[in-house]
Amino acid sequence: MSTAEQLRHPIESGVPDPFPFMHPVLKRNYGAWAWHDRPRPGVLRHVAKSGEEVWTVRAGTQRQMDVFTIRTLCDIADRFAEGYVRFTTRSSIEFMVSAADKVAPLVDALTDAGFPVGGTGNSVTMISHTQGWLHCDIPGTDASGVVKSMMDMLHEEFVREEMPNRVHITTSCCQINCGGQGDISINVQYTKPPKINHDLVAKVCERPAVVARCPVAAIRPAMVDGKPSLEVDEQKCVCCGACYPPCPPMQINGADSTKIAVWVGGKHSNARSKPAFHKLVVANLPNNPPRWPEVAEVVRTILSTYKANAKDYERIGEWIERIGWPRFFELTGFAFTRHHLDTWTGARKTMNMSAHVRF
Amino acid sequence: MSLDKTGSDRAQGNGTAADQHRTPLLDQLESGPWPSFVTGLKRLRDASDKPYAPMMNDLLGQLEHSYTERLGFWKGGTVSVFGYGGGVIPRFSEVADRFPASKEFHTLRIQPPAGYHYTTDLLRQLCDVWERHGSGLVALHGQSGDIMFQGCSTENVQKAFDEFNAMGFDLGGAGPALRTSMSCVGHARCEMSCYDEVKAHRRVINEFLDEMHRPALPYKFKFKFSGCANDCVNAIHRSDFAVIGTWRDDMKVDQAEVKAYVARVGRKYAIDHVIAMCPTRALSLNDDDTLDVDNRSCVRCMHCLNVMPKALSPGDERGASILMGGKRALKIGDLMGTMIVPFFRLETDEDFDRLVEFARTVIDFFAENALEHERIGETMDRIGLPAFLEGIGIEPDPNMVNHPRTSCYVRTDDFTDEAAKYFERKAREAGLDVAAD
Ligand code: HEM
Ligand code: SF4
Ligand code: SF4
Ligand code: SF4
Ligand code: SF4
Numbered sequence A: 001m002s003t004a005e006q007l008r009h010p011i012e013s014g015v016p017d018p019f020p021f022m023h024p025v026l027k028r029n030y031g032a033w034a035w036h037d038r039p040r041p042g043v044l045r046h047v048a049k050s051g052e053e054v055w056t057v058r059a060g061t062q063r064q065m066d067v068f069t070i071r072t073l074c075d076i077a078d079r080f081a082e083g084y085v086r087f088t089t090r091s092s093i094e095f096m097v098s099a100a101d102k103v104a105p106l107v108d109a110l111t112d113a114g115f116p117v118g119g120t121g122n123s124v125t126m127i128s129h130t131q132g133w134l135h136c137d138i139p140g141t142d143a144s145g146v147v148k149s150m151m152d153m154l155h156e157e158f159v160r161e162e163m164p165n166r167v168h169i170t171t172s173c174c175q176i177n178c179g180g181q182g183d184i185s186i187n188v189q190y191t192k193p194p195k196i197n198h199d200l201v202a203k204v205c206e207r208p209a210v211v212a213r214c215p216v217a218a219i220r221p222a223m224v225d226g227k228p229s230l231e232v233d234e235q236k237c238v239c240c241g242a243c244y245p246p247c248p249p250m251q252i253n254g255a256d257s258t259k260i261a262v263w264v265g266g267k268h269s270n271a272r273s274k275p276a277f278h279k280l281v282v283a284n285l286p287n288n289p290p291r292w293p294e295v296a297e298v299v300r301t302i303l304s305t306y307k308a309n310a311k312d313y314e315r316i317g318e319w320i321e322r323i324g325w326p327r328f329f330e331l332t333g334f335a336f337t338r339h340h341l342d343t344w345t346g347a348r349k350t351m352n353m354s355a356h357v358r359f
Numbered sequence B: 001m002s003l004d005k006t007g008s009d010r011a012q013g014n015g016t017a018a019d020q021h022r023t024p025l026l027d028q029l030e031s032g033p034w035p036s037f038v039t040g041l042k043r044l045r046d047a048s049d050k051p052y053a054p055m056m057n058d059l060l061g062q063l064e065h066s067y068t069e070r071l072g073f074w075k076g077g078t079v080s081v082f083g084y085g086g087g088v089i090p091r092f093s094e095v096a097d098r099f100p101a102s103k104e105f106h107t108l109r110i111q112p113p114a115g116y117h118y119t120t121d122l123l124r125q126l127c128d129v130w131e132r133h134g135s136g137l138v139a140l141h142g143q144s145g146d147i148m149f150q151g152c153s154t155e156n157v158q159k160a161f162d163e164f165n166a167m168g169f170d171l172g173g174a175g176p177a178l179r180t181s182m183s184c185v186g187h188a189r190c191e192m193s194c195y196d197e198v199k200a201h202r203r204v205i206n207e208f209l210d211e212m213h214r215p216a217l218p219y220k221f222k223f224k225f226s227g228c229a230n231d232c233v234n235a236i237h238r239s240d241f242a243v244i245g246t247w248r249d250d251m252k253v254d255q256a257e258v259k260a261y262v263a264r265v266g267r268k269y270a271i272d273h274v275i276a277m278c279p280t281r282a283l284s285l286n287d288d289d290t291l292d293v294d295n296r297s298c299v300r301c302m303h304c305l306n307v308m309p310k311a312l313s314p315g316d317e318r319g320a321s322i323l324m325g326g327k328r329a330l331k332i333g334d335l336m337g338t339m340i341v342p343f344f345r346l347e348t349d350e351d352f353d354r355l356v357e358f359a360r361t362v363i364d365f366f367a368e369n370a371l372e373h374e375r376i377g378e379t380m381d382r383i384g385l386p387a388f389l390e391g392i393g394i395e396p397d398p399n400m401v402n403h404p405r406t407s408c409y410v411r412t413d414d415f416t417d418e419a420a421k422y423f424e425r426k427a428r429e430a431g432l433d434v435a436a437d
Helices: A024-028 A067-080 A100-112 A144-160 A198-204 A207-213 A293-309 A316-323 A325-332 B024-030 B037-046 B053-069 B120-133 B154-166 B197-207 B209-213 B255-265 B267-275 B303-307 B349-369 B376-383 B385-392 B415-429
Strands: A033-040 A043-048 A053-059 A064-066 A084-087 A093-097 A169-172 A184-190 A219-224 A227-232 A258-264 A279-286 B106-110 B117-119 B134-140 B147-152 B223-226 B241-247 B283-285 B291-293 B318-324 B338-345
Touching: A024 A053, A043 A100, A053 A100, A064 A067, A064 B037, A067 A084, A067 A093, A067 A100, A067 B037, A067 B120, A067 B134, A084 B120, A093 A100, A144 A169, A144 A293, A144 B024, A144 B037, A184 A293, A198 A227, A207 A219, A207 A227, A258 A293, A258 A316, A279 A293, A293 A316, A293 A325, A316 A325, B024 B037, B024 B053, B037 B053, B037 B134, B053 B134, B053 B147, B106 B154, B117 B120, B120 B134, B120 B147, B120 B154, B147 B154, B197 B209, B197 B223, B197 B349, B241 B349, B255 B267, B267 B283, B267 B303, B318 B349, B318 B376, B338 B349, B338 B385, B349 B376, B349 B385, B376 B385
Parallel strands: A169 A184, B223 B241
Antiparallel strands: A033 A043, A043 A053, A053 A093, A064 B134, A084 A093, A084 B117, A184 A258, A219 A227, A258 A279, B106 B147, B134 B147, B241 B318, B283 B291, B318 B338
């Protein structure tokens, strides 16, 4: 090559303007909506102050989509939905139509193509998830696979929308927890301190950075076999895995030591109760691909108990708040152990500092 | 469930239908009613006329290997596009000897249109680019909001980006940088929306693109924009700077619609599920089935508006609360966004200018004061809320706390001066003349 390659400077355009891509009825009534209702599961009708109406049909997707699937959705949108779509933050797709009689054919087309219609009212919505084995560099489990298995089981709840209130489920494939807080959170839980490959530490790890990362100061610089390395005080280690991203030779994932824990009661909406973090229910479930049946069973138990016992509008955490944790463990049949007692910063604030008891 | 060890065994070669990897574990994810990503991956593998087919065959092979071994096999590295320091997530395979065609499988984080609106034409164009240069696999969307174009060779990253960029798309954030943001559907289709989310989202993020494209912050920084306290984009847990819509005057009540609602569901149901569920006992149902709202007690939680969207709506004086410091576990535990600005009016262009200005103050404070690898929520905890507020120029407000302090270990020798300042501020807010002015 004789001439230097001409490099193209990026256009730092930032967040694209959505108006060119927005359904005309939405655009015309931007900021001027009056009310909405839900004619059937998976369908919303929004009425603008102008009197104009728009119907939204929501369908579940697999989030990680191949271009052929995206084009199938586009074909459906072109034939049945005026060529506009939008996505929700939980990776469902929404089709907007400007007339009521366009709803049924659209629902049929989506259903025929294998996209479940639902996820609007008191449903179990699509699980918000992370990257997993498909793409992350530190995952203890998969994400898309766990979600596919769970959503197969929860399909009915997505399309029928018969829960007391919305249920948001999240999954995370390491303890960094990119998936977030949920009414039910299915998260990797490491159970053993990292195994250190001392031959590699000096080469690939910035040792002070790794030491600084440990939340319990369990890591110390050490000489091992005459080489600079690191050692872990296993009594202190809380098996969080935080040392692994900056120092991959501190292997935290293990086919047997990477487990799954299920948490409940996380909520970001401020409706009624304040937003809340999720709380531990069951730990030490096996990381069992491709269908994670043990995890599915726990999720099924929580959901069916919630469905049978909560009042309308109570989210899972709010329902438990009312009936109390003793009753929650009794109704679901899960064990309450010393591991349910918080030991982290501010742990005492999670204790019952009153004489209130439930039997 | 048996773990079929032969699952990861590589048939000879790769690329054509004859030598596809066997995927007995992944195959089990093709049954059931939910759309299957495995079926999608296989479609890409089977598109034998496409350049990415061999890559997707080996990707499936590696994924099956992960399912068998219950371990991941990607490692990071450095890949970027010309002019930018972040936005590409590099992935190199640790088992490239067995799965060579997917040895480089990078992701481009691309910022979507605010509110995730697309025409089919736009989606098709994005797909076409990704077929030319990538794997054909797209996540709509990541948990930070990006379109994630997953699976690109090092060589093609620049080519793919150039085409996306020419279409009007830009890279998102990665590393210690401003991250891609999200805004709810809000003004576009939601009657609860209390400010123009698209405007706030685009004005704020586009102001700080330098912080996104050339990572220089102590750690990641996320803004998120929700039009009301339902917080559909989960700003409160998942962002350092959550802009959550609210109103300051009285909520609007259409009494005829309240009566219609009560008539439809019955008095007992209305009392049990609306009145009794108000967290601050601000509601009361009158004998004639109209509603009394004690607006001074209402905390704008949205419950009653959600249940009766036809009867109740937000008031007229609209804006947002700003909460800061939400994040997940590492290193001091989960933090919820904390109320920092109870009401930030967002109506005129000047209001949005002030929002951008305030965001700049906060970003500058973060850049100068956070330790390396420290989220702003941790900085707030480390230095204490009083010092943090002083740093960003905000006065204390009782809305920031559940209750005042309970610990007596504090120096209060300037309490009287602080109290005088408080009264001056209140007087100024009330439009009175203040001696200090
Ligand atoms: C090697 C390290 C990491 C990788 C590969 C990774 C990967 C990802 C990916 C792919 C996403 C979705 C991005 C998007 O939507 O655009 C994400 C989001 C997220 N990550 Fe990570 N992550 C890493 C480290 C971390 C760390 C250290 C933390 C926190 C301490 C973290 C917390 C989060 C959170 C909270 C989200 C969700 C953000 C949101 O919803 O706003 N991640 N991560
Ligand atoms: S939760 Fe962990 S493993 Fe999963 S995508 Fe996030 S950082 Fe990666
Ligand atoms: S796993 Fe967590 S607690 Fe254990 S050594 Fe690593 S960083 Fe420290
Ligand atoms: S956060 Fe509020 S305004 Fe935004 S979409 Fe949700 S309910 Fe509507
Ligand atoms: S918005 Fe919430 S706090 Fe306000 S009156 Fe309604 S239920 Fe009560």
